[in-house]
Amino acid sequence: MEHNMVSTTFDIPGYRIVQSYGMVRGITVRSRNVISNIGAQFRSLAGGKIGAFVKLCEDAREEAYVDLLAHAESLGANAIVGFRYDANDIMDGITEVLAYGTAVRVEPE
Numbered sequence: 001m002e003h004n005m006v007s008t009t010f011d012i013p014g015y016r017i018v019q020s021y022g023m024v025r026g027i028t029v030r031s032r033n034v035i036s037n038i039g040a041q042f043r044s045l046a047g048g049k050i051g052a053f054v055k056l057c058e059d060a061r062e063e064a065y066v067d068l069l070a071h072a073e074s075l076g077a078n079a080i081v082g083f084r085y086d087a088n089d090i091m092d093g094i095t096e097v098l099a100y101g102t103a104v105r106v107e108p109e
Helices: 033-048 051-075
Strands: 017-032 079-091 094-108
Touching: 017 051, 017 079, 033 094, 051 094
Parallel strands: none
Antiparallel strands: 017 094, 079 094
């Protein structure tokens, strides 16, 4: 699926929705490692961006996003509307990242 066929709104400009396949999702669960935690604790004392955690978050979101695209494609969709991310702590240091939206088939207007 093309990345430009994913929208946070409920339409895609220049296209019309011709079929809806319902909700699709991609999910991943990630944990921080001990070395990243130690480095982040030192970095948090000084303030500022914590690169190890930024990478962890980006990697988790990308994995959930790729799974979302695969789920939509398996249903026959060529686009996703209403796209969102959600994240929840399952326990200390373990986070679930969910990517979700509505799988649709679109055609040019």
